[in-house]
Amino acid sequence: MKKINNGNLLGISIKILLLGVLDAVVIWASTTLFLQTEYGFAAALIVGASLINYIFLNDRTYPLRYMVPGMIFLFAFVIYPIGYTFYISFTNYGTGHILNKKQAIRNIESQYFQPEDPVSYSFNAYKSEEGDMRVILKSRESEETLLTDGETIEKVDLTGDRFVDEDGDGVVDKFGGFHLMNRSEIIQSLQQLQEWKPEVNGSSIRMSSLNRFDQRIPQYEYLKEKDAIRDRKTGELFRPVEGTFTSTTSNRTLDPGFKETVGLKNFNRIFTDPLITGPFFRVFTWTFIWALLSVLTTFALGLGIALVLNDDKLYLKPLYKGLLILPYAIPAFISALIWRGFFNTNVGIINTKLMQPLFGLSPGWFQDPMLAKVAVLIVNLWLGFPYMMIVCLGALQSIQPEFYEVAKVDGASPWQQFKKITMPLLMISIAPLLIGSFAFNFNNFNIIYLVTRGEPPIVGATTAGSTDILISYTYKLAFGGQGATQYGLAAAISIIIFLIIGTISAINFHYTGALEEMSENV
């Protein structure tokens, strides 16, 4: 290693200062995370910050300093999320299982029920000028009187000077700025009063009608040593099973559930749950067909055009090329949204200007599964062929003209020339790009989601549609907003896509030897 001259004092001071700021921020953030029991996250931050300190304070790691900025983002937003996706795929994360166990227990423990013979209170409500409310509760069984502001509760003695009974009817009319509310005032504030749940002796007191408050007691208690929840009302015991407290004696479960690792359950569901397996395999198959047809159609058109354009004497060639490249230059989301309008069954120009006048037909492009598939393929053809045209033109130009001259001498027909010379030579450079294009279209979310949204729906499936590909299916499961959100399942499907893409890329590398070539160039 070269001896690095760290140079002037100013540079060093700035470096130390910046590292100090970084460390301070990381210490603050990791402490906060630690207190929120986000241990993994906190540890990752500390490890990352220590590495950065090491790299910047050690001469031997000088080259790594250039990589720090990029690596931070690459690790935080690409590599870590990939690992985290694996973790989520082994959990039941999703609707009903969003909270962690502690939060879920707290939530369950705050569910109350009214015992058969509750302690009952009559009440009077009071309001101050500012709109604050107080309630005085009088026990029906004893002489106990309580004063509450909705949160806290205290025993009071109504005979004290504070409480003024102006008309002598035994009801306090005023105290410390609060005045008695009449019935209609109570009704106006009903909603607020019903939300009050002051607690006394472990039970909570709630409004149960316009003239009474009743005692409620917490229905569930968490037994730490047994790691189970007991129902005080029925005595039933609930044990945590895959993120849900489930009764040991009946099939009752408690809401909410909590986030828990469930092993391979999500993957099992994909292959065994009839509600998921059917739609999943239809989506899975269509993803492959879609990617394959996308490559074939765009390649066929692109190659065809390239063959026509591969003629330097062709008049207007630059103009043709320039115009034909346009669809590729327009952002795909914009073209996709435009084409969705064109395919509109009732008013889209494909039906009104083309299908109606020519064939007298008005097909429902997005209602029929087959037509919807044709529609997305047409859109993708429009968007994708210029890429194939460009790469084919490049490849055609690199074929030596001598091959054709020799072939002509031997009397080969143009078709034979194409089959025996053009295609084999073309494929050497184009085949890896076709595989790359397959992998790209395999996850071509924009076209599918923005043209059809995956619709029309598959009969009997809740989320999946006929044109959905795996990535859009994943998106809909996690963020689609229809039905229950299933992050765990979505992550499991992401993992399956990872595996498929990984395999395709491995084949590609193997086929082209690209990895070996690149590692030699390293």
Place this chain on the structure above:
Amino acid sequence: MYSLKSFGGKIWNWFFDRGFKHLIMLAILAFVLFPIAWIISASINPVGSLSAQRLIPENPTFQNYLLFFRGGAEQYDAPFLLWLWNSLKLSVLTGLLGTAMCALAAYAFSRFRFTGRRSGLLGLLLVQMFPQMLAMVAIYFLLLSIGDLAPWLGLNTHLGLLMVYLGGSLGFHTWLMKGFFDSIPHSIEESARVDGASHLQAFVRIILPLARPMLAVIFILTVITTYSDFILASILLQDTEQYTLAVGLQLFIFGSYNQRWGIFAAAALIGALPIVALFLSLQDQIVAGLTRGSVKG
């Protein structure tokens, strides 16, 4: 003097030689250009609905473009200009910062020999094979957690989305950049080093100016990719004012194609303009890159 017969024969020959190629090209141009022609015509058609479309509109106006700049008609309340600004801001920032990070890393890979260099380079190649959007669920929860800690960096913030984009922008571009640096002879900076410049100074003052063409290509490719992103922005941004054009335009038009077609057409054209311009300005480099099998698609 040509006889009529031989003149006809010449046309015939020309047709077989070249003419049919022009016919094919015209047919394909029709397929390629008709959507563009229709959308341009829709954008200047005073009748804004899809059903009232015709290729040559009567009484063309620019009112749809005016509506775009005024944030849509009152009943739509769609801040197009803000969305466009958000998209441009995010793509340009991702482009600038991403290119800078890329160049720094590529310089180290190109000029230094250190342990982990080889595996680092191959690792980059492997990581970039997996599109970032596959980890969308994890990225969502990552930003959710970050938001608990620092709300200005979490979900629904441009800074958060920018960080996600930066993470995804490295990958292959670092390879591209490294290849370019490799082609710059070491002797150029060596002389500067002899004159007392540090590595960083040599990099900033000598290598970067020489690499300007490559920096421009990477910058523009990053801008185009970021601008066209729909999926990550739609997951991470939640408020109308935060949307990028891709997310906003999609929500604006879905389900209301017939009524909002005219103004959508204008918005789509304005939205496509910056990217088409960038693409065409760099067409030769992009085409050269595609031919080598390296970028987009």
